[in-house]
Amino acid sequence: MTAAAESATVAGDAVALHIRDVGMRFGGLWALSGVSFDVPRGAVLGLIGPNGSGKTTLMNVVSGVYRPTTGEVVYGGRRIADVPTHAVCHLGIARTFQVVKPFANLTVRENVAVGAMYGRYGAKRSTRASFERAQELLEGVGLARVAERPASDLTIPDRKRLEVAKALALDPDVLLLDEVMAGLNASEVDEALELLRAVHARGVTLIVVEHLMKAIVSISTSIVVLAEGKKIAEGAPADVLSSPHVIEAYLGSRWAKRQQSLTAIERERLAAERLRADDAR
């Protein structure tokens, strides 16, 4: 990072997150290499790319799940690549998981209240206030109707809603959303977009990973495209999506599109099965 960028961040500038030359190696595979971009404060940054292009890996790096092999992430003037995930969360970065991870034996309400108790402002919140916050969030995401059910009872779309409510309960400044609309039908996608717009309107910076272009186009203020672990384009949605380079990357993968969409459905089904198996244990 340039000294200017760093001092600008320290001064609390217009950039929420600096991602600088991030590389992540798994054995012989570089899942990410040389990825650099800034996420403007108040942006909705759409992060797109074919399957396996490194989107989830980048979310794992930013949220402290993985320590990158190279590079740095700067948030609020602080280098966070080495900061553990719970501390990243306390700094104000929350994320959802592509394969949802509720506490299966807790109720839906308890799942969200746990976030409110242990998140950024958790230390200042009583148990009662945490449950009140959980109630507000459950109403916001449309889960109040199942608040007393164990999380393991939820359908996949409801598990996605719960994943968003749990992340919001952490009171994030930056929220990373990894395919929260996968498996939702058209009207559920519209509801999810409305919810994300409301979250954004409250000042939260969003990084949104989705394969659904309609959703990405309608919500993003800017887009970054990954392919094979590298950033291949960045800019305003209309410019990025009309770029021949990006079209080529997608055309290349379009042949496999049918297979990919089956894979996405398959992935959801397998995730549900895995959760059921966990619950049964």
Ligand SMILES: Nc1ncnc2c1ncn2[C@@H]1O[C@H](COP(=O)(O)OP(=O)(O)OP(=O)(O)O)[C@@H](O)[C@H]1O
């Ligand atoms: N923990 C890991 N160990 C080894 N390889 C990994 C690991 N996590 C990811 N990879 C590999 O890194 C590459 C990028 O994976 P990643 O999950 O980040 O892609 P993605 O863009 O999120 O894909 P999708 O759209 O399918 O979710 C893939 O080749 C994947 O197999």
Ligand SMILES: [Mg+2]
């Ligand atoms: Mg992914």
